[in-house]
Amino acid sequence: MKHCFFAVDLGATSGRTILGSFSDKGLELEELNRFPNRLIEVGGHFYWDIYALYQSVIDGLKLAATKDVQITSIGIDTWGVDFVCIGKDGHLLRQPYSYRDPHTVGAPEALFSRVSRAQVYEVTGIQVMNFNSLFQLDTLRRNGDSALAAADKILFMPDALSYMLTGEMVTEYTIASTAQLVNAKTRRLARELLATVGLSESHFGRFVYPGEKVGMLTKEVQKMTGLGEVPVIAVAGHDTASAVAAVPAADSRFAYLSSGTWSLMGVETEAPVINKETEELNFTNEGGVGGTIRLLKNICGMWLLERCRAEWGETSYPELIAEAETAEPFRSLINPDDALFANPENMEKTICRYCADTHQPVPETRGQVVRCIFESLALRYRQVLESLCSLSPFPIETLHVIGGGSRNELLNRFTASAIGMPVVAGPSEATAIGNIMLQAMAAGEAADIPSMRQLVRKSVPLTTYQPQDTDSWDIAYIHFKNILS
Template sequence: MKHSYFAVDLGATSGRTILGSFAGGELKLEEVNRFPNQLIEVQGHFYWDIYELYRNIIEGLKIVASRGVKITSIGIDTWGVDFVLVGKDGHFLRQPYAYRDPHTVGAPGKFFERVPSSRVYELTGLQVMNFNSLFQLDTLRRNNDSALAAADKILFTPDALSYMLTGEMVCEYTIASTSQMVNAKTRKLEPEMLEAIGLTEDNFGRFVYPGEKVGVLSKGVQRITGLGEVPVIAVAGHDTGSAVAAVPALGENFAYLSSGTWSLMGIETPQPVINAVTEELNITNEGGVEGTIRLLKNICGMWLLERCRAEWGETSYMELINDAQAAEPFRSIINPDAPVFANPSNMEEAIRQYCKDTDQPIPETRAQIVRCIFESLALRYREVLDSLRKLTSRSLSSLHVIGGGSRNNLLNQFTANSTGAVVYAGPSEATGIGNVMIQAMAAGAASGIAEMRKIVNESIPLTTFEPKDKTEWDEAYKVYLNILKTQKP
């Protein structure tokens, strides 16, 4: 019997729904519908439109139903940390804040006045970022936010959408692990963190792990879509968790780079790694599938170029890459994770100002801007990969680049040159594949991640990039490290 799985994959700039199957040991994916996911700015705050996301999911389900496709299950993955506040009557209290909202600037420092940062890291093992859910909620608490005061439940984004489909409230482990409210060792919500912001486990849905059933489509959704009681499965609700599950590696000596709006570089470990070194390096321990930990670092990724392209209007992605390839190398270098690039009003001007402030040539053309972004990302990747190498006995001689960025051959070659690792690029649809994989395992159609990765490896052509130009990139890396030391705040 052929199983068809409906995967909802939502990123910070766009979303899509996918039909996937593993028929005869072969992976097949088909995009059903694709749609934008845009920030909404109102009176200085940035929100997500949860209802528009739901509407597009429903549209995808209606398309599938109209074609007479029998769906085995549905799974939803999204970006991390953000959440919806739900009232006692089960209704959403407002559109959810987006993690790029400026209200959390400086939030970690205020929280650490009450709970030491070392204690937070000891319990959660999570990288400190101002928009982590813990700091978002603490900011709402300090601001006497009316929605939080009235909230009965807090649902992370994929769980909120599952609730809209099923009426069942859950708190899925991998998405919750991005919040800084999950104990990395017990893999459950940490009471000490919750107490610090006036919450308890009762403020969250039933705690579930990847592969568990959330519920079935509600009567209302069945009527709207024309589908029956299709199960909704808790996949790895964090999109990176789903993407990492689909890394087509056949052994353990590898690192991964999930390349999209964000770049997330890491390794899989059986247990969290929490010590003075990981705390100093701000390395994060997030939940993975089959009991694994994703030991990783969040890096600002293609957000830089996406924002520039939005400012430039209709521009050809390939034309920009080709022009960048012909531009002068290492003319200007930035720290992609500098706070000024988090959500500037004009990204191109922010990059130019950074170069001016660090006494470098100011990029004058779009090609120079793009070259600066790609080279700087590759140098940042080297910095992070070197840190991961220090934390493991593995050489990490291969780096699997997955996600949309795996199609960027220029950046992939730069990454190989910078890190000294052999880069294997693909699949670009890793998140959707991982989502489908976990549904397939829940349906009993696959025995585990190792088997599924082997299928992905055999089904998806990978592109290999060997390191080149070592001397030039080593010199550029010295310049990059010096800029990090001398950059102005």
Template sequence: MNKKNFLAIDIGASSGRTILGTLNNGVLEIKELTRFANSLIELNGHFYWNLLSLYEAILEGLKKTVRDGIEISSIGIDTWGVDFIAIDKSQEILGMPYSYRDPHTTDAPENFFKLIPRRNVYESTGIQIMNFNTLYQFYTLNQNQSTVLKEADKVMFMPDALSFMLTKKVVMEYTIASTAQILNPYTKQPDAELLSHVGLDKNKFGQLVMPGTVIGNLSDSVCRQAGINFVPVVAVGGHDTASAVVSVPALDENFAYLSSGTWSLMGIEVKEPIINSETYGLNFTNEGGVDGTIRFLKNICGMWLLEQCRKEWGTELSYPYLIGQAMECKPFEYLINPDAAVFSNPVSMTQAISQYCIDANQEAPQSVGEYVRCIFDSLALRYKQVLESLQSLAPFVINRLYIIGGGSQNKLLNQFTANATGIPVIAGHTEATAIGNIMMQAKALNIVGSLSEIRQIICDSVSPVTYQPENTGIWNEAYNKFNKICNNKYNHEERSLSRESIRNS
């Protein structure tokens, strides 16, 4: 295998990176080239993404490869899910994209279900009901008579939008489109009935392409600005979790994965969607994966809780310091349901946690360490809760859990998760998403073949760390307390928007 360089552009819900991947004789090496913020912009009561800032950051990553004398074979982009842009017939972008955290869709699902029953929507798409799903964003904009949809010639999800800005090509990559709750999971095409109720039809979207498809080459404008030669842009697993799952270093199917970042996404890989009364009741989702797989998963709030607390305390408090403070605190004193609606986007996360604890007949955390311990204990127990549901639905025995993404570095939470779930937890690479992105580029260029071949290369290239369960009896007792708190009358309804991963994203 000849040495090849690939550029992965991996953008999560709070930051982005450009990662260089070098594949040489069956071994992958990666290197971060640039890192940039992806911050929400609040304007007149709405929250937007700064699309042009992301474009500039991508250009800077391309320029970095030129400055470093690196010749890249291709580029791939992955992002968080559900959000989108629209362009008119002149291919002009119609405004900045709303963020999924914008409150304009708060009541949208229940209003939409007056048109099509909730269960019918789930059975038509297999997607977890979350109020920020693209379907309900479309519905809200249509109800508000938004000019964005009225004037739209094409609608593109975020990785496709950024690829469009690089190539002028309009596509709809399968994995990112599958997060929107508009695709039929069997035909993999937009559902005409659902779209008709939001004022759209399938012609408003680009050609559906599968991960590992070359979209087109960089445009003349991009090449001139970056000082780079024409390079193909590849549709990878455009949803960051789809790319992250590619990088699970497993050689059989008996595993679950937890893509851990701002959001936590726990699931398994299956060949066909799992859509039935039980999955509907548990609000599990069936999202598109690579190589013909379905990502059957549950979206769980992740490090968002701690990230928001840290903003209040000051970002100068490092994660090692916060973890050290947590380790000094008594366990299980304060427990919350991480997916309660009050934690979606509160003005103050610490106040939201305190009030939740008080409403659940607990004391409120006082110190930084107690808040962190509350978050970590609660997340680990929530992971156990979801894993139990997942095992009841899986067509195989789950004997280990792979943690991938930024959360794989959190040794304390990894150990807590092993303790809570009672199975080995294996921490993969922190740049799991970028690795999956890179390997799908290699697949598009026919350098590698199947998903199993990709994972063999990953196994040969990374050194996972395994955490064995400890003190499971104590954690089982805490789990009983956690379940009572989640089920008591003070528990706020689990948010319909509880997703990942919107991951690792």
């Protein structure tokens, strides 16, 4: 019977469960189920439906049980920062808030009135974003939130789902590091920051690192799914950490761009890089696998297009990309990270308003809107990469684009030309692959990260894009920076 690893990969707009196995051909993946991850808006707040996500995971496990395979282990990765409050009786106290909820607008400033911004950054090395768990928790505390007041434990999203499957509460390092609550140097929870929001280490589960065992499926889950006593492994619970583990790099002289709803650009370092420059540029030091730190920057990604698509009746990506390809180059540009685009009621209208306000031609067709998004993202990638090159302890020679965005040929071409550097695209399923590889390491089927990456290079088709028409992109970059200023 074939031995497989079961990966749960949850993004901010959709999730899926995947079976991974090893053969003479390398790594083989089989998607079991794919499902939406919808925000619930009620009472002026945005929530995640963790029960729907849990049921979708159970559905995937049921499908796995019908196949002629042996499930070696289960691993769960999700987006960062969001968490669930658990009561003393072990029950979830309410649906978790989404990081897109507006209640944290202005939250950093409220916290920094009591503890300095520089002090928080010095301890955590994490970029200040209003939705970081630190600010979410402080906002809930200031608002007298009943769930937080009654919470015995706080579990980050992948850990909450692991708890629902096993009954065991853990706090996995990579997901906790996104919270701005982990000391970047000790790689443990920062007691002094927990105290500022009225919490202590006892409010969190057992602290674990990628590859450690969470627990076994409960009898209830075994009965529901038809599976036996399968262990759940704490993989890199943060989806970007799992994705970066699967970067098919030949050496260390690379930057990565994990491209999905969010774009995350960074490099792997052996130690955190925390100094005046990284603080001013708002770079982050998140926990990675194998003792690494991910020095990176969050950039708005395909969220811009996903929201437009929802307004356009879910038109297919190929159709929109074809329309963008024939649109006029550099007609109008936006700052993808402007606060206007965080969660507007109508993304297309907001893009048009931004162009009007910055005295540019307003997009008149879908193709012009999509081209505006793609060119603006490529130029923003260049801007962030320039900063990264100055911060990196080694020269950067290649950009590896991983995740769903690696399939976007037009954006990859634009990116290579904008940054003047080769772009290697793939794998698109980097997060699930990293999740599975870490399970394989825990099971003794893979030795280390470099050998994992070598296997990925052999198993997955990759596409390399070379820079083209760099003069035009250089001129566009000057225009882009002028718009931002």
